[in-house]
Amino acid sequence: NVPLAALVAGAxxxxxxxxxxxHGNRRLDGWGMALAPxxxxxxxxAVIAYGHGATRTAAGLGAVALVLAGVFAAAERKxxxxxxxxxxxxxxxxxxxxxxxxxxxxTTNGVLLVVTLxxxxxxGHAALTAGLMLVPMALPLVLMAPLSGxxxxxxxxxxxxxxxxAVALVGSLALLRVGPDTGYGRLxxxxxxxxxxxxxxxxxxxxxxxxxxxxxxxxxxGGLNNTARQVGTALGVAVFGAVVGRAATPHLFAERLHLLxxxxxxxxxxxxxxxxxxxxxGPGRGR
Numbered sequence: 001n002v003p004l005a006a007l008v009a010g011a012x013x014x015x016x017x018x019x020x021x022x023h024g025n026r027r028l029d030g031w032g033m034a035l036a037p038x039x040x041x042x043x044x045x046a047v048i049a050y051g052h053g054a055t056r057t058a059a060g061l062g063a064v065a066l067v068l069a070g071v072f073a074a075a076e077r078k079x080x081x082x083x084x085x086x087x088x089x090x091x092x093x094x095x096x097x098x099x100x101x102x103x104x105x106x107t108t109n110g111v112l113l114v115v116t117l118x119x120x121x122x123x124g125h126a127a128l129t130a131g132l133m134l135v136p137m138a139l140p141l142v143l144m145a146p147l148s149g150x151x152x153x154x155x156x157x158x159x160x161x162x163x164x165x166a167v168a169l170v171g172s173l174a175l176l177r178v179g180p181d182t183g184y185g186r187l188x189x190x191x192x193x194x195x196x197x198x199x200x201x202x203x204x205x206x207x208x209x210x211x212x213x214x215x216x217x218x219x220x221x222g223g224l225n226n227t228a229r230q231v232g233t234a235l236g237v238a239v240f241g242a243v244v245g246r247a248a249t250p251h252l253f254a255e256r257l258h259l260l261x262x263x264x265x266x267x268x269x270x271x272x273x274x275x276x277x278x279x280x281x282g283p284g285r286g287r
Contacts, residue, residue, distance in 0.1 A: 029079050031072075031079065032082060032083035039072055042061045043062075044231075045061045046059075046062040051245060052242065084220075085220075088224065092212060092279045093278045096275070097205055097208035098225060099228070100201075101205045101206070101209065101226075102232035103270055103274065104271060105233045106236035107264045109232070110237060110239060110240030110241075111172065112137065113237050114243075114244050118178070118253065122253050133187075137192070138195060140199040141199045143199065144198075148202065151204070152203060152207050157205065157211070160201070161204045165197060165201060165269075167193055169264075170197075171189065171194040172261050174190035174193055174261075175187075175257060176258050177189075179254050205225065209222060244257065
């Protein structure tokens with residue numbers, strides 16, 4: 001990852017030019033950049049530790065996360081050009097779009113991890129076979145992107161995000177039909193539902209975030225949206241993995257899978273609630 005990141009950074013510096021009217025004398029928010037990663041890392045570490053029964057470690061990391069978050073908030077208030085200005089959270093619809101993005105990745109990647117483990121550990125498939133079986137979940141992400149963009153352009157992001165989350169909710173509940181001895185046909189509807197739901201949501205939830213701020217702040221909105229998704233992925237893997245991590249038998253794994261299906265459905269319902277608060281129009285476009 002490091003060489004790839006360095007390559008991309010070099011390409012950006014060489015190719016991308018600042019828009020007209022943007023001055024290059026802006027200062028980096030050093031404190032914000034230094035405090036945000038360890039604060040987020042401590043949160044994820046606390047969840048992982050708790051899932052493995054290390055409650056003291058989890059409590060310690062949770063305390064560290066709270067302290068770092070407090071210091072980060074104080075530093076952002078004092079920074080002349082903060083990385084994350086507090087005022088962006090007052091933008092109409094941005095908090096809802098950010099939360100929906102985080103919930104989307106949290107649930108999707110949590111379920112993806114558990115289903116992968118199910119195919120390999122419970123059903124005994126090789127890694128390559130399990131990967132091919134997951135194609136029906138991944139392929140709709142590509143196939144649905146043009147439709148999602150067209151629907152978002154015509155109807156706005158709110159109904160598209162809500163509709164995608166609803167489809168994914170149904171897909172998650174389809175996991176209740178999966179057991180330790182069931183065939184792939186029982187799993188397939190869940191994979192397709194989750195894939196189609198995500199395919200509808202990804203473009204729409206990004207558009208919802210970027211429409212929430214003026215054009216010169218669209219990059220900030222997009223960055224916040226992407227950060228929420230990455231944090232959601234980390235938390236999803238930690239939480240869902242912790243629930244099934246100690247399932248010693250196929251039947252116990254299936255029970256945990258059903259529990260997580262209900263959890264996923266609840267998280268998708270929360271994403272639908274967030275969608276209801278997404279702004280219909282962007283700033284300056286009227287209500």
